[in-house]
Amino acid sequence: MADEIIQLDIRGSDRQIAVVRLTRAAKRNALSDELILALRRIFENLPAGVRAAVIDGEGEHFSAGLDLSELQERDAGAGLLHSRMWHAALECVQYGAVPVIAALHGAVVGGGLELASACHIRVADETTFYALPEGSRGIFVGGGGAVRIPRLIGAARMTDMMLTGRVYNAADGERAGFAQYLVPAGTAFDKAFELAERVAQNAPLTNYALMHALPRIAEQPADQGFLTEAMMAAIAQSAPEAKERVRAFLDGRAAKVKKA
Ligand code: 1HE
Numbered sequence: 001m002a003d004e005i006i007q008l009d010i011r012g013s014d015r016q017i018a019v020v021r022l023t024r025a026a027k028r029n030a031l032s033d034e035l036i037l038a039l040r041r042i043f044e045n046l047p048a049g050v051r052a053a054v055i056d057g058e059g060e061h062f063s064a065g066l067d068l069s070e071l072q073e074r075d076a077g078a079g080l081l082h083s084r085m086w087h088a089a090l091e092c093v094q095y096g097a098v099p100v101i102a103a104l105h106g107a108v109v110g111g112g113l114e115l116a117s118a119c120h121i122r123v124a125d126e127t128t129f130y131a132l133p134e135g136s137r138g139i140f141v142g143g144g145g146a147v148r149i150p151r152l153i154g155a156a157r158m159t160d161m162m163l164t165g166r167v168y169n170a171a172d173g174e175r176a177g178f179a180q181y182l183v184p185a186g187t188a189f190d191k192a193f194e195l196a197e198r199v200a201q202n203a204p205l206t207n208y209a210l211m212h213a214l215p216r217i218a219e220q221p222a223d224q225g226f227l228t229e230a231m232m233a234a235i236a237q238s239a240p241e242a243k244e245r246v247r248a249f250l251d252g253r254a255a256k257v258k259k260a
Contacts, residue, residue: 006035008042014049021056021058022055022058026059029062043097051204056188057105061108062112064112065112065133098211099121103188104188105127106128109131113132122181123188124181130168170182205235205241209236217232
């Protein structure tokens, strides 16, 4: 059953890229409980050797968010546990083993935007639009959006989206900070995969530091952040791989930084 709503495919020359695809296009990749739990299992159990992941959605839309047909009358306690179930799953995406790149198109709304926000890089094509319809459905975000989305676009923009139902198109969304890349229609997956192959070449400790240390450092008071940064830097540079990469540059064997 899980295969019909989500697929995992290991790709790339050295089988280093996990491609995770939401395959519930008939329901616009609405995120049922079963789908959220399957997503969690996939990110908790990525095969050894995988060094980056891409997540995308089949059909016209990335994801229509929470499966509203499951939003029955939950009491407060059940609602709390449901939200915490989403938190646990999306923590496995954000703080898992490898950087995750979201390839976005069409609707990236509600819980779909919460899922995209848990990824490390977002690539959006020109068909992408972003919304938080929770406001008009009489509910609130519950998949970590109140924490992650203000960090991308600011609390003021999120408040406006939820109070007024404002929808951001792809270009305005990129300017606001939803996505780091804006690409022509139909090319988000290819760009995301290309980036994943690049990310997979980094030293694993550097990727670990970016995924696990940087977001924590950014939230720490400056004096604590400086100390955490220094410790992470010391650990990363002590790895034999770091020494080899620096030596390769000094010997003229590694690529220079090119002007953009
Ligand atoms: C759904 C859902 C869904 C579509 N749950 N079934 N999210 C929303 O409020 C967004 C609701 N969805 C939409 O606004 C639109 O569906 C879309 C703009 C995403 C796409 O429109 P369209 O015209 O391509 O598709 P459609 O005809 O609206 O939907 C096709 C089918 O998908 C239809 O079912 P069918 O059986 O009649 O074919 C829809 O009912 C179904 N469908 N979206 C369930 N979301 C952790 S808390 C997070 C809280 C939230 O995410 S709230 C926001 C929910």
